[in-house]
Amino acid sequence: MTMKHQISVEPEHRGNGRYTYNSRCSCGAYVYGLLSKGAAEAAGRDHQRKQGDR
Ligand SMILES: [Zn+2]
Numbered sequence: 001m002t003m004k005h006q007i008s009v010e011p012e013h014r015g016n017g018r019y020t021y022n023s024r025c026s027c028g029a030y031v032y033g034l035l036s037k038g039a040a041e042a043a044g045r046d047h048q049r050k051q052g053d054r
Pocket residue numbers: 004005006025026027028029047048051
C-alpha cells in the first residue's frame with residue numbers, strides 16, 4: 001500500500017461559464033479536458049488502480 005499517486009482535480013474555465021476538469025497525479029501523470037468533475041475523479045482512480053497494481 002503506497003500513497004505515491006495523489007490525484008488532484010482542477011476545474012479549468014473555458015469561457016461562457018463552461019468548465020472542463022483536469023486530473024493531475026503527484027507522479028506527473030496528467031489528464032485534461034474531462035467533461036465533469038466525476039469523470040476527472042474516475043480517471044484519477046483508474047490511474048491509481050493501474051499504478052498500484054505492481
Ligand atoms: Zn500517478
